[in-house]
Amino acid sequence: MLSPAQAPLYEIKANLFKALAHPARIRILELLAAAPDNAAAVSYLLAETGLEASHLSQHLATLRRHKVVTSVRSANAVTYRLAHPGISQLLAIARTFLLDSLADSNEQLRLAQQLPAGHLSAESAS
Secondary structure, eight states: OOOTTTHHHHHHHHHHHHHTOSHHHHHHHHHHHHSGGGEEEHHHHHHHHOOOHHHHHHHHHHHHHTTSEEEEEETTEEEEEESOTHHHHHHHHHHHHHHHHHHHHHHHHHHHHTSOHHHHSSGGGO
8 A cells, every 4th residue: 555655656656657657658759858958940840750740749749748748948949859868778678678578579470470380370270
């Protein structure tokens, strides 16, 4: 059971994962992580994601609300930046996890392909 003092800390962590819970937001964060100084203009993010401006704006607002990115306006341009260098590390860990999971799946596929043909036919299922 969580103590009343611990609950807000877990809410903050949960909100971080909520911010990451959409493929478009992950793509935005990966673009920012790969950009010089972990920052990019909205125009660049629009071009690279292929999202409609309104959808990109909604995703950026979610990332801002959960303190994953920050923004700076200069004249008509808005630049977004990762709020913390740890976000890049989190993305790298997630990529490693994904690659490891795919490697495991690939190994299972390879093993399944080595089974005798009768084990894979529809007739053997009955």
